[in-house]
Structure formats: structure tokens, C-alpha cells
Amino acid sequence: MTYLEALIQHSVALIIAVPLLSAFLMPLVSRVHPILRNIFALLMLTVTGCFIGLLTTDVLANGPRIYIFGAKELTLPLVRILFEVDGINVFMAIITIILAIIAVIYSWSFLDKQDGLDKYYTLLLLVVTSALGMEMTGDVFNFFVFLEISCIASCALIAFWIAEGEALEAAFKYIVISSVGALFVLFAVGIFYAQYNALNIATIAQAIQFSFLDKIALILLVVVLGMKAGLAPMHMWLPDAYGRAPPSVTLVIMSATLASFYGVLRILFTLYGNILPTSIRFDLPLNVVLGWILIVLAVVSILIGVIMALIQSDLMRLIGYAAVAEVGYMFLAIGTTIAALGAPYATVALHGGILHVLNDALDIGLLFLVAGAIYYVTKKRSLDDIGGLARTMKFTTVFFIIGLLAVAGMPPLNGFTSKFLIYESVYQLNPILSIIALLCSILMLAIFIKVLYATFFGPELPELKDVKEAPKSMLLAMGIVAGLAIFIGLFPNLFLDSLVKPAADALLNHTQYITTIVGGI
Amino acid sequence: MIQYIPFIAVVCMIFIGLYAAMFRRNLIKIVIGITIIESGVNLFLITLGYREGGVAPIYTSLPSGTVYPEQMVLPVPQALTLTSIVIGVAVLALMLSLVMHIYKKYETLDVQEMRRLKE
Amino acid sequence: MFTLESGSGFWNPLIWILIIFIAFLLFYGIRGFGKSLYKKGTEQTKAFLSGNKEAAPEEMHVKASNLYWGFTVSMSSLYSRLRKMHTGNVSDYLLWFIIVLAILFLVIGVI
Structure with a gap:
């Protein structure tokens, strides 16, 4: 196995690991020099972007990719986390990393005279990690965990201009709304586990029955993620938060918002893909x-x-x-x-x-x-x-x-x-x-x-x-x-043919996703 | 009947928490309401994990005469609950610190007064 | 590579840019037919405000909230309703969330 193949194989894990670890290295690095801190954040996000690029070329050429955290061979029921990456996942990851890199370049001089920038960069990288995690994971509970990370880190970032009371108010509104929403997501995860004994999206999607409990889970997930994406009439937190956060922060919060939108897509097209045509x-x-x-x-x-x-x-x-x-x-x-x-x-x-x-x-x-x-x-x-x-x-x-x-x-x-x-x-x-x-x-x-x-x-x-x-x-x-x-x-066709069409095919072709994952385990 | 009582308690807790978060005016009470919802959801997960006649999946302290691994309980709901509790503590701490700072700036804990951002 | 097909129509940015360019050329040609009576520094360049004196430029700036005043006034019944909806109270945000949840529950779960 060459180095490139190994890198591509592990890029799924590295895309999460690089921003996560550099987030917690950030306070250490920023003690050395402020400019080093900025360069470090930019460099680490660029490295993540390179991994996303590698993964994108691989996924577009060879189809969905599975990455298993934990034991490969298990006879017991599945107790491990799977990351499943197909066209729509890499498309969303590209958007997230573009927004994050732009936010870091922008905040270089936008926030240069502010205090607490080490924490700012830590939180910013955490939001990026959580958005990428939401977009790459193939596990509903893991999705909830990343949703909560994004909610906590975004809330702290919205309150970055803490001297203004309005920023605190916006942050409080955001955390109330999104923590209640995230708890409903956890409730839906519990419903899935109770019925199908599984947390993996593909496994649940294969077995889904559309019982009364499944209806409740569908409603909870769609409404909560729609709210996190800013769908009216549950949109009121969005102008508050976007209007009071520093604009560089708004960009990364927007990537978390779009990750919620991706969640809606995944739930509707893949998780409930089998039973969408059934009449109620x-x-x-x-x-x-x-x-x-x-x-x-x-x-x-x-x-x-x-x-x-x-x-x-x-x-x-x-x-x-x-x-x-x-x-x-x-x-x-x-x-x-x-x-x-x-x-x-x-x-x-x-x-x-x-x-x-x-x-x-x-x-x-x-x-x-x-x-x-x-x-x-x-x-x-x-x-x-x-x-x-x-x-x-x-x-x-x-x-x-x-x-x-x-x-x-x-x-x-x-x-x-x-x-x-x-x-x-x-x-x-x-x-x-x-x-x-x-x-x-x-x-x-x-x-x-x-x-x-x-x-x-x-x-x-x-x-x-x-x-x-x-x-x-x-x-x-x-x-x-x-x-x-x-x-x-x-050049709209350049993007439409190379990125958007594989993403749409991945969503519409949910049986292929399910068989790849379930067969590949 | 007795096995449904935890689920009734879950629904009650979620509705009490939602009531507190929606109709109470004190910010601290809203935070308490969210914590009650969280406890309700955790109770739901724990209730799902209960299996009659099951034992904890610890090989060294199995009661004598158990058939393993058939009788062991898969501890996924418990693991989920632990994760959820940890996240809940973080959210609670963040919310309370925000309430503290809001009190400094607004000099009130009334949610009706915390409306500088509207329209 | 440039043409975007939608199944029922197409869109090509290059054709559009070409049309805009030709339109600008056309306008420029028409502009050449105009009379060249304009002289700088004479009475011609002053604004005519029904005989009133022109105020200082800082006072002439129309503020953002005064723009589209007519639109907001004629839609005032809609705006008063929407203003009432956006209370800014976090409990109401939660209430809207629960309302949408309940409506969807009724539509999909019960009916």
C-alpha cells in the first residue's frame, strides 16, 4: 500500500481528527505568538481541505467509502461507529471547509485587537469539526453528539462580543432553542434503538417499518433539523444569532446550519427512503x-x-x-x-x-x-x-x-x-x-x-x-x-456535473447506499 | 401495566420541562425546564436498556450459573445516557454562565424584559 | 460546458453577456443622437427643487429607514401582524417550535 492509498483510506478519520486536535492545541500555540496562532489555524484547515479533496476524488471515482472506528471483525452485535461517505457528504464537507478557511483569513485582521482569540480559534475549529462530523457520520447517535458540540461551540462564539448585552441575549436564545431541539433528536435516536436495536443509518433504513413510533421520530427529526437550518416559523433565533455574532463567526455557524440541512436530506432520502412511497x-x-x-x-x-x-x-x-x-x-x-x-x-x-x-x-x-x-x-x-x-x-x-x-x-x-x-x-x-x-x-x-x-x-x-x-x-x-x-x-456545469450530480444520485439511490454499507460490514 | 410507568414518567417529565421553558418568566426556571426535559430523555434511554433477567456485562463478577454472553445486557443505552449526561452538564454550565452575564447587563432575569432583539 | 440544461429550458451565461454587451453598444449609439447643450459651472447643473433652496448634502441624504416608506405604510396591516409575531421572547420561539411539531404530528401521525 502506498502512502497515498493509506492517506486516502484514513482521510475520513483525519478530516475529523485534524481540526479537533488542532483545536485543543490552539491555546498552547497561541502562547508562543499571535501570528503563529493564525498561521496554525489556517494551515490546519488547509490540511483538512487537502484531505477532503483526496477523499472527494476517491469517492467520486470509486463510490461510497466506509470507515470503521473499532473492531473490524465482531460476532457480537454492532458496537462501533461507522463513518459513511458518499457524494452528498463530500459536497457538504467541501462547503464547510471553504467557509472555515475564508472565516480564518477574514478574522486575521478583523479581530486583531480583541482579547481571548486563543479561545476564539479553539471554538471556531470545534464548530468546523462538528459540522464535518455531522456531514460524515453514518450513525444517528454520533450525529446527535456532533449536533450538541456544534450547538455548544456556536453558542459560545455568538457571545464573543460579550461586552454587548445583545450578543449574550442572542447566544442564550440560540442555546435554549438548539438544546431543546437536540434533546428531541436524542429522543428520536432512542425510538430507533428501541425498535431496530441499531444506531447505524443504513441498518435502520433497511429495517424501517413506518410504525407509529417511526412517524414520531420522522416528525421530530425533520422539525428539529429544519429549525436548526432556519425554517420559518422557527427561524427567529437565526437573525438574532447571525446579527450579533462577529461576521467571521457567522460564516462557520452557517456551515453548521447547512450541516443541519444536510441532516434533513439524509433523513428524508436515505433513512426513510424505503417507505417514502407508502400511502398513509x-x-x-x-x-x-x-x-x-x-x-x-x-x-x-x-x-x-x-x-x-x-x-x-x-x-x-x-x-x-x-x-x-x-x-x-x-x-x-x-x-x-x-x-x-x-x-x-x-x-x-x-x-x-x-x-x-x-x-x-x-x-x-x-x-x-x-x-x-x-x-x-x-x-x-x-x-x-x-x-x-x-x-x-x-x-x-x-x-x-x-x-x-x-x-x-x-x-x-x-x-x-x-x-x-x-x-x-x-x-x-x-x-x-x-x-x-x-x-x-x-x-x-x-x-x-x-x-x-x-x-x-x-x-x-x-x-x-x-x-x-x-x-x-x-x-x-x-x-x-x-x-x-x-x-x-x-461555469455552472463544471460544478453541476462533477459535484452536484453525484450528490443527487447518492441521495436518490438510497438502496445502493444501504447495500454498500450493510454488505460491507 | 407496571412496565409502562417509566414511559408515562418520561412523557410527564418532557411536558413539565416544556411547560417550564415556555411559560415561566424567570431565566433560571427556563434552564431548569430544559434540564428536566434532558432528564426525561435520559430516563427514556435507560428504560429502553432494561432487560428482565439480564446481568451487567462484566465477565469477572458474573453471578454463578449465568449463560454468557446470551444473558448479558448490551450496554449501548447506558453508554448513550452517559454521553448525554456529560453533554447535558456542559450545556447547563454554559446556559447558567450566560444567565449570569445577562443579569449583569440587563439587571433582570425576566424573559419578557430580555427582548432587545426583536422584529 | 457553458449551457445549463433544466429539462425544459437552458441557460448560457455567455449568450447573456453577449446580449448585454450588444445592448450597451446600442444604448451608446442612441446616446450619440442627443443634444450636447450641457455646460459645466452654469445654472444647468443646479438641482431644481420647486424653487426651494438646495440644502447641504449631508441633510439631503435619504436615510435607510425612510427608503420604501410608501411600501411599508401601504402594507402596514401585514407588518403590524408580523411585528407582533416576532416578539423576541425566547419562550415564544419554543412555542412556535412546539406548534409546528404539533401540526406535523396531527397531519402525519394522526390523520
Whole structure:
């Protein structure tokens, strides 16, 4: 076995181990020198990114990969943790690591004068670890553990600006909501163990019966993970948390949020994949009922997110509501897929939804980075207190324009490519849904044009005469995201064919997943 | 009938905890409510792990005359519960420290007053 | 490589960029037909505010919360309802969560 093969084989474990161990090395390293600490965090995340790249090439070429923690040969019942990685897992891991690397580059100068940065980097790496763990694990209880780690670490990071009472308030709201949610996930795990004597996703998926208890577990898991992803009307924690956390933190919390969205996908398509077409009552199949519930909740999220964003005066909070609307688009896509399971446009909707996860992470992330840059130079949160910044912050203005066009789904940027797939496929299910989605996109454009006018255009305000352009590392982070946004917008097929289609196939082809895992044990 | 009592207790505890978290105004009481929910879920896991006539899976201290490994109990629910308790302690400590800091900033523990972030 | 197929339509960013470019050329051509009467530094460049005096530029800046004022006022019944929904109280966040859980339970579990 060559070194490369060994690395690929163990990369599944190393992807979790490297950020986890470097998180706990961080206090030690930061005693040496602050710059060494920043380089260490960046280096370790890059190493993790390299492992994810290796794993991605392997998984796309050779199919799902299993990694067993514990004894390989066992006659007793399975007491061990399996990591199972297929197309959707590596896709989500790539998004997580991109967001994490950008957050670390950004916080280099964004937080350079703050205290407690050793703990900040420790917690940041822990959130990254937990998001990666949620995305790679094949075990429902392990999923719960990573969910709790992400909840604890994110909560501590939201309260990073502890001098502001609002940050504490947002953190408290976040931990109350997510710890109650996580306990319900544990309850669902208990239900699975009671019925099937297993915790492995594939084993449960093979044996699942859709008894009354399974229905309860399905509802608990979908609602809790939907709440963690920011689905309305359970979205209220999201603008609070996103609006008060430092923007670099928002990026990693967003990766944890998207990991919850991945959890919804895994539960619906794989765990309950076998019994989705069974009819529950009145000849209504489960997939139609569930799909329409998700579609209704998604439309509510899009509407509430857009309408509430219009009246916000705090820029980061406004972007938080826009993030709620974007989550709504993802759920609209997967709701359509589930409601029309088997139809050709269902696959297109799933492609759109999965590609939108990447695009949402980049677009909303870019807007948060710009909002952070504005906060960094002006120290003001309210949109009413700022204006005329385009005179001094030329690059930031350009990045903001790219971000607003992308998030509103304007061609030729990346937001359009996924929204195009979503509109076209949702139209075939019900035209009204597509029209609502399109109108809300236009309203989103109007909102961000307002922000653009209020912050960057207009006369120079006397108290903002001596602001400077944002520091270089922040510009670099924004530039990377903006470049990726334009690149995906111009070459959507590159990503669609190489990453999104394998991910969608992995979700739709749940029998292959189950037989690979159960046969491979 | 007697074997259903733990499950009834689980449901009661979860609902009491939810009631406390939703309708009590004191932040500490909300934290207590969440802890009660957690205890309820832990009780649920422990109840699942009970097997009649089973023995603890410790080879050195088996009662005489037991058939092993058939009579041993697979200790997965207990392991899950231990993990869950540890996580619960971390969440509890974090929540209480946040409540402490919130009291310093807001000078109240009333959840109705903790509404600077709204709309 | 550039064309995105959706089953019922397609999207090609290059064609779009080409169309935009041609449109800009067209606009530029039309702009050439305009009259060149503009002179800098004369009365022409001043804003006409119905005969009122022009205020200092700092006072002319429209604040963000005043933009789209008409929209928010005409939708005020919707906004008052949504404001009432977003109480900012953490107990209400939990209540919404339980409500959604209960509705789904009724729809999927019972019916």
C-alpha cells in the first residue's frame, strides 16, 4: 500500500481528527505568538481541505467509502461507529471547509485587537469539526453528539462580543432553542434503538417499518433539523444569532446550519427512503404529504424572510433575514423533489437545491463579510448612521454589488444558476410557487439596492470623513468568495456535473447506499 | 401495566420541562425546564436498556450459573445516557454562565424584559 | 460546458453577456443622437427643487429607514401582524417550535 492509498483510506478519520486536535492545541500555540496562532489555524484547515479533496476524488471515482472506528471483525452485535461517505457528504464537507478557511483569513485582521482569540480559534475549529462530523457520520447517535458540540461551540462564539448585552441575549436564545431541539433528536435516536436495536443509518433504513413510533421520530427529526437550518416559523433565533455574532463567526455557524440541512436530506432520502412511497391514509403517499408540508413551510420562510428584511435597520440582521429566505429556496427545492418523487423534474429540483446550498453559503457569506468590513471601519451597526462609503471603500463596494446581485439571483452570477433550476422545476409542480419564488427574488434585489444606496451612495457624511478601506486580509477573503461566485455563475456545469450530480444520485439511490454499507460490514 | 410507568414518567417529565421553558418568566426556571426535559430523555434511554433477567456485562463478577454472553445486557443505552449526561452538564454550565452575564447587563432575569432583539 | 440544461429550458451565461454587451453598444449609439447643450459651472447643473433652496448634502441624504416608506405604510396591516409575531421572547420561539411539531404530528401521525 502506498502512502497515498493509506492517506486516502484514513482521510475520513483525519478530516475529523485534524481540526479537533488542532483545536485543543490552539491555546498552547497561541502562547508562543499571535501570528503563529493564525498561521496554525489556517494551515490546519488547509490540511483538512487537502484531505477532503483526496477523499472527494476517491469517492467520486470509486463510490461510497466506509470507515470503521473499532473492531473490524465482531460476532457480537454492532458496537462501533461507522463513518459513511458518499457524494452528498463530500459536497457538504467541501462547503464547510471553504467557509472555515475564508472565516480564518477574514478574522486575521478583523479581530486583531480583541482579547481571548486563543479561545476564539479553539471554538471556531470545534464548530468546523462538528459540522464535518455531522456531514460524515453514518450513525444517528454520533450525529446527535456532533449536533450538541456544534450547538455548544456556536453558542459560545455568538457571545464573543460579550461586552454587548445583545450578543449574550442572542447566544442564550440560540442555546435554549438548539438544546431543546437536540434533546428531541436524542429522543428520536432512542425510538430507533428501541425498535431496530441499531444506531447505524443504513441498518435502520433497511429495517424501517413506518410504525407509529417511526412517524414520531420522522416528525421530530425533520422539525428539529429544519429549525436548526432556519425554517420559518422557527427561524427567529437565526437573525438574532447571525446579527450579533462577529461576521467571521457567522460564516462557520452557517456551515453548521447547512450541516443541519444536510441532516434533513439524509433523513428524508436515505433513512426513510424505503417507505417514502407508502400511502398513509386516503391513498395519499407519504412523500406527497411530506413534500407539500415542506413546500408550505419553505414558501412561508421565503415570504417572511424577504418581508421582514425590508424593515430592518441593522445591516447584519437584515442579511440574517435574507438568509432565512435563501434557506426557504433550498427547502422549496427538496419539497418539490419529495412531492414529485420519480418525475424527471424532481431530479432537476434536487440538483437546484443542492447547488443552492453552495451558492447560499457563498452569497450570504459574502454579504456578511462586507457587513463586517463596514462595521470594522465605521463601528456603526444601523444603516441610518452610514452613507457615502463608496468614496473611500471602492473594493468593498464592488464586492457588495457582486454579493447583492448573486443573492438576488441576477444572471450571470452564481445565485441565478441554482435559482433557475429551482424555478423551472417548481413551475412544473405548481406555477404559483414558482411565481412567488421569482417575485421574492426581485423583492430581495430591491432590499439590497436600498442597502447599497443607503450605505455606499449618497453624500459623504461628516462623521465618516476619515474612514479607510478595509484591511488586506478582509479584502482577500471577500475577493475569494466574490471570485468563486462569478466562477460558478460562468461555469455552472463544471460544478453541476462533477459535484452536484453525484450528490443527487447518492441521495436518490438510497438502496445502493444501504447495500454498500450493510454488505460491507 | 407496571412496565409502562417509566414511559408515562418520561412523557410527564418532557411536558413539565416544556411547560417550564415556555411559560415561566424567570431565566433560571427556563434552564431548569430544559434540564428536566434532558432528564426525561435520559430516563427514556435507560428504560429502553432494561432487560428482565439480564446481568451487567462484566465477565469477572458474573453471578454463578449465568449463560454468557446470551444473558448479558448490551450496554449501548447506558453508554448513550452517559454521553448525554456529560453533554447535558456542559450545556447547563454554559446556559447558567450566560444567565449570569445577562443579569449583569440587563439587571433582570425576566424573559419578557430580555427582548432587545426583536422584529 | 457553458449551457445549463433544466429539462425544459437552458441557460448560457455567455449568450447573456453577449446580449448585454450588444445592448450597451446600442444604448451608446442612441446616446450619440442627443443634444450636447450641457455646460459645466452654469445654472444647468443646479438641482431644481420647486424653487426651494438646495440644502447641504449631508441633510439631503435619504436615510435607510425612510427608503420604501410608501411600501411599508401601504402594507402596514401585514407588518403590524408580523411585528407582533416576532416578539423576541425566547419562550415564544419554543412555542412556535412546539406548534409546528404539533401540526406535523396531527397531519402525519394522526390523520
